[in-house]
Amino acid sequence: MPARDWAQLRKVLRNGDSFNREVYEWFRDADSNDTRKALRDDLLIGAKDSIPIAQIKIRAFREIIQKTHLKPTIIGQPKSSYDADVKYHPQIVLYFLQDKQSVPKGKTAKDARISFRLMHETSETLTEAELKNWANKIRTEFTQPSLYRWHKGKIIGLYLDKPNGFDFQVYAYSDEIAKTVIRKVIELTTKTYVNDKFRFTTPERNTDPTPPQVRVLGELVPEPQWRPNVFVTFDHAYANVWNDKSKRVLVDASGLQVNPIFHV
Incomplete structure (x- = not known):
């Protein structure tokens, strides 16, 4: 991906109702818990993060924190x-x-x-x-x-x-x-x-x-x-x-x- 395109996409992930907002919502109690606050800050996509780093953060949040792979199977x-x-x-x-x-x-x-x-x-x-x-x-x-x-x-x-x-x-x-x-x-x-x-x-x-x-x-x-x-x-x-x-x-x-x- 060209650097300019990645810079634009990274901006989307960091602003508004997107990934970083979701992380903040998940850790909304973190300001009173230093451990959770540090984990939250580690997962936020930074202004200079590369594509691989952003991918690792998104996957870590989904699979380690939210455990999306463990969601129950719905029969319907x-x-x-x-x-x-x-x-x-x-x-x-x-x-x-x-x-x-x-x-x-x-x-x-x-x-x-x-x-x-x-x-x-x-x-x-x-x-x-x-x-x-x-x-x-x-x-x-x-x-x-x-x-x-x-x-x-x-x-x-x-x-x-x-x-x-x-x-x-x-x-x-x-x-x-x-x-x-x-x-x-x-x-x-x-x-x-x-x-x-x-x-x-x-x-x-x-x-x-x-x-x-x-x-x-x-x-x-x-x-x-x-x-x-x-x-x-x-x-x-x-x-x-x-x-x-x-x-x-x-x-x-x-x-x-x-x-x-x-x-x-």
């Missing part, structure tokens, strides 16, 4: 295929992720999703302005003054109110935690929480923090952990709109989502 179908089969009201999804510091070495962070439908909207009536309004509500309620955090576990909190777009199934450490999370999401929509619509189940089985190993294709691997007790924190929120080419990210607290309406 493309959005376009799903949309061809099912027509639906717009959906708002809140995504929570286990705190990175609490994830055991070599394990994948546990997550949680809570969603609801905008029953008064369709893909034709929903506007960009309304999506921004939802993004602002979520930013206010789930990121200020700090990221919303709750305790996930084996108890299932259920809440069914289909006319208002609610069909919640929340796995929590207690029924009160499940109820609190559900109530908070409902309050986001300005609808009224009705206690008679909430119920919960408490399985007799307990989660095992060290599940037994089983042999898969000749190799011993641990069984998937059943309903682990972990804290999950707000990570991002997005909207699914029928016949839209991809999800619309409303709020991003991870620094990893593409083109969110609001960065946190």
Whole structure:
């Protein structure tokens, strides 16, 4: 690559919503931790970095820090295929992720999703302005003054109110935690929480923090952990709109989502 072209590309990687911004977002707590601050500064692409050095930094960030090669395999179908089969009201999804510091070495962070439908909207009536309004509500309620955090576990909190777009199934450490999370999401929509619509189940089985190993294709691997007790924190929120080419990210607290309406 000609030096002039590389200089321009390096500028792109260093400025705006690109690689260096992503590194800063990932290490946004680094100013109070000298070790993380030093690691962050080592990974930032510098004004005079060569192509090989930049490639090493990007690969180190992806594979050593983010561990993108360890992301779980998703068994599903493309959005376009799903949309061809099912027509639906717009959906708002809140995504929570286990705190990175609490994830055991070599394990994948546990997550949680809570969603609801905008029953008064369709893909034709929903506007960009309304999506921004939802993004602002979520930013206010789930990121200020700090990221919303709750305790996930084996108890299932259920809440069914289909006319208002609610069909919640929340796995929590207690029924009160499940109820609190559900109530908070409902309050986001300005609808009224009705206690008679909430119920919960408490399985007799307990989660095992060290599940037994089983042999898969000749190799011993641990069984998937059943309903682990972990804290999950707000990570991002997005909207699914029928016949839209991809999800619309409303709020991003991870620094990893593409083109969110609001960065946190």
